Amino acid sequence: MKTKQQIIETIGNCHVPYVDSFHLNGVNYGRSLFNLDWIQFLIESPKIIFDIGCYDGGDSIRFKQGFPISEVYSFEASPTRINMLKNTSAQYGINVVEKAVCEYDGTIDFYESLIDRTRVDAQGSIFKHTDFYKNKYPQVFQNSEHVEVPCTTIESFCLHNNIEEIDFAHIDVEGAELNVIKGFGKFLPKMVFIETLGDEMFHGGTKKEDVHDLLLSYGYFLAKDLTTDRLYILETIVTND
Numbered sequence: 001m002k003t004k005q006q007i008i009e010t011i012g013n014c015h016v017p018y019v020d021s022f023h024l025n026g027v028n029y030g031r032s033l034f035n036l037d038w039i040q041f042l043i044e045s046p047k048i049i050f051d052i053g054c055y056d057g058g059d060s061i062r063f064k065q066g067f068p069i070s071e072v073y074s075f076e077a078s079p080t081r082i083n084m085l086k087n088t089s090a091q092y093g094i095n096v097v098e099k100a101v102c103e104y105d106g107t108i109d110f111y112e113s114l115i116d117r118t119r120v121d122a123q124g125s126i127f128k129h130t131d132f133y134k135n136k137y138p139q140v141f142q143n144s145e146h147v148e149v150p151c152t153t154i155e156s157f158c159l160h161n162n163i164e165e166i167d168f169a170h171i172d173v174e175g176a177e178l179n180v181i182k183g184f185g186k187f188l189p190k191m192v193f194i195e196t197l198g199d200e201m202f203h204g205g206t207k208k209e210d211v212h213d214l215l216l217s218y219g220y221f222l223a224k225d226l227t228t229d230r231l232y233i234l235e236t237i238v239t240n241d
Helices: 004-012 036-042 058-066 079-092 131-136 154-160 177-181 208-217
Strands: 021-024 027-030 048-052 071-075 095-097 106-110 113-115 140-142 147-152 168-171 191-195 220-226 229-234
Touching: 004 036, 004 220, 021 058, 027 058, 036 058, 036 191, 048 058, 058 071, 058 079, 058 168, 079 095, 147 154, 177 208, 191 208, 208 220, 208 229
Parallel strands: 048 071, 048 168, 071 095, 168 191
Antiparallel strands: 021 027, 106 147, 113 140, 191 229, 220 229
């Protein structure tokens, strides 16, 4: 086990250059600021990785290529995006889950978004965009009509798929962070990298401080703060020595 001090020195002080995409086999994929070395440092050989709100599968591909023996589950709520992910999943060996992730099992309303009213993009959400969001990102057009999509909790998904533990969860769900976390149940990922844009962006969306407080109450500590993106580590996988 690593100590908190080792984590702070290695991850907390690590410089993270801004990179939002990468090119692979003739395709540009989106990527987050998460550094794969952080998994290697803390877990070494992860077996189960969840990419929740996977968009085009870019981060899922990185996780699978970085840790080939792991099972990568890519959750996506957007019906249009799911169709685009079919080829990606077959090509790179990731498991696409055609569901939103939240605090209950069933169905949920989802609003897809377009860039310049043509290209389906990553800003789809279960919450409507605020005026602040619309002014900040005028190129993003959110559909006024919702689609009903299936949803699951992390706990239910793990129980139904015989998953005993989650090594890492990458969460980018456009305002629904609390909804996802509340569905962890007993399946607390060892590492959580989560984007929280703030409640000013979504009607009913998550506040950054509420995400922080809930994760701390579940036994996590903050290991890396990149403003909108944060890395949390489960206390039980580190030592205080």
